[in-house]
Amino acid sequence: MSVIPCSANEELRERIVAFAEVLKTQAHLLGDHDLDEQNFYDSGLFRGAIERIRGQFSATMREKREFAAHVLNWLQERGLILAWDSAGEANRHDYVVELPSRRICAIELKGCLDGNNTNIFERPPHCHEFVLWSVCTNPGANPRHNVWSGIHTRLSAEIIERSQRVDGLIVWDMVCGTIGRPCPKLEIDQLRATIVGPFQLPPPCIYLFPATIPSPRNNPAPPPQRTEDVEFLQILHAAFGGRPEEINRVAFEVAYSGVDVVRTTTVERAGVVVHQSNPTPIRRA
Numbered sequence: 186m187s188v189i190p191c192s193a194n195e196e197l198r199e200r201i202v203a204f205a206e207v208l209k210t211q212a213h214l215l216g217d218h219d220l221d222e223q224n225f226y227d228s229g230l231f232r233g234a235i236e237r238i239r240g241q242f243s244a245t246m247r248e249k250r251e252f253a254a255h256v257l258n259w260l261q262e263r264g265l266i267l268a269w270d271s272a273g274e275a276n277r278h279d280y281v282v283e284l285p286s287r288r289i290c291a292i293e294l295k296g297c298l299d300g301n302n303t304n305i306f307e308r309p310p311h312c313h314e315f316v317l318w319s320v321c322t323n324p325g326a327n328p329r330h331n332v333w334s335g336i337h338t339r340l341s342a343e344i345i346e347r348s349q350r351v352d353g354l355i356v357w358d359m360v361c362g363t364i365g366r367p368c369p370k371l372e373i374d375q376l377r378a379t380i381v382g383p384f385q386l387p388p389p390c391i392y393l394f395p396a397t398i399p400s401p402r403n404n405p406a407p408p409p410q411r412t413e414d415v416e417f418l419q420i421l422h423a424a425f426g427g428r429p430e431e432i433n434r435v436a437f438e439v440a441y442s443g444v445d446v447v448r449t450t451t452v453e454r455a456g457v458v459v460h461q462s463n464p465t466p467i468r469r470a
Contacts, residue, residue, distance in 0.1 A: 186459040188336070188452050189356060189390055190369045190431075193327040201325045249294055249320040252359050253280065255382040265420050277307035278315070282417060290314040290417040297321035298335025298356075304343050308350055314415055315351055320358040324365025332356055333460060336392065337450040341437050342467045345448055348398045352415045354435075357389035370431070377426050388427040391418050392435050392452070399439040401446060409434035409453075430455035440464065 213225035220228060250271075257269045257280065267283040272291070280292040291312035295303055298319050308315040317340070321331065336354065343349050362368040362378060368387040370377055378385045393415060395407035412419045412432055422432065431454070438449045447464035 186454065186457060187329050188460040189328050189332045191328050191361070191366055193329070194324065194365060194367065198325055248322060250279070252320055252384070253294060253318065255384065257282065259381045260420065260424060263424070265424050276309065277305065278309055281312070284416045284420070286416060288313040288416055290316065293317050295319050297323060297326045297331045298339070299331040303335050303339040306343070306349065314417055316353045316355060316415070316417060317351060318355040318357070322358060322360060324360050324363070328356070328366065336435060336452065337462050337465070341448050341450050344394070345399050345437065345439060345446065346467055350398060351394050352396070352410065353394055353418045354392040355389050355418070355421065356392070357386070359384050362387040379425050386425065388425045388431065389421055390433065391422055391427065392433040393418065394435050395437065399437045399448065401439045401441050405440060406436065406438040409436050442466065
C-alpha cells in the first residue's frame with residue numbers, strides 16, 4: 186500500500202522524456218526565426234521560450250480555480266453546502282464555504298504539494314474548519330512522491346513550528362481518472378465516476394489531520410480527527426461516493442532529540458499503516 190492509491194503513469198513519463206529530447210534537438214526547425222541551428226541555440230531563444238511556458242503553467246491559477254468552482258457550485262446546487270465565496274487576493278486562503286450547520290470552512294488551493302508554495306497559508310481566525318486542496322494539473326507528476334513530500338516534509342513542519350492547525354487535505358483534480366493519471370477506484374468500478382460540468386471525477390482522496398497542535402511536552406501524539414469531525418470533508422466524501430476504507434488518517438508524533446524537535450508522520454488507511462517516516466528534525470529556512 187502507498188500514501189495515495191494512484192501512481193505515476195510510467196508510460197506517459199517515458200513519452201514525455203522522449204518528446205522532450207525531440208524538442209531539444211529539433212526545436213530549431215520550428216517557427217519563423219530565420220536562424221540556423223547553431224545561432225538558434227546560442228541566441229537563448231529556445232531556453233527563453235521554455236522558461237516562459239514553464240512560468241505560465243506554474244503561475245496561472247485560472248484552471249485550478251475553475252475546477253474548484255465547478256465542484257463547489259455542484260455541491261451548492263444540490264443543497265449540500267449553503268453558500269461559498271472567493272476570499273479575495275488579500276487573504277492566504279482562497280474560498281469560504283458556509284456549511285449546513287452554519288459552520289465556516291476556509292479552503293486554500295495548492296498545486297502538486299512538492300514546492301515551497303505548499304508552506305504558504307494562514308488559518309483565518311473566523312473559520313471552524315481549514316482544509317488544503319491539492320490541484321495538480323501536471324499529468325507527468327508523481328502523486329506518491331508529491332503527497333508524501335507535502336504532508337511530511339512541508340505541512341507537518343508548518344503545523345508544528347507555526348502552530349497552524351490544518352484539519353485536512355484533499356488531493357483531487359481534473360486529471361484524476363484520465364489517461365494521464367488513471368484512478369484505481371475507477372479501474373475497479375467505472376460507475377463510481379461523477380460528472381461535474383466538463384469533468385468525470387472519481388471519489389476524492391481525503392486526509393484527516395489532528396484537531397490540536399502536536400507539542401513534545403504537552404501533546405506529543407494527538408490522534409487524527411474522524412470524518413464526521415470535519416463537516417466539509419464529510420460532505421465531499423459522501424457526495425462523491427467515497428468509502429470509509431478510503432479515508433486517510435494522518436498522525437504526527439513529536440519529541441525532543443537533543444536540541445531538535447523531531448516528528449514522526451504516519452498515514453493510515455483502513456486500519457493499516459500505509460506510510461510512516463523516521464523521526465525527522467524540523468528544518469525550516
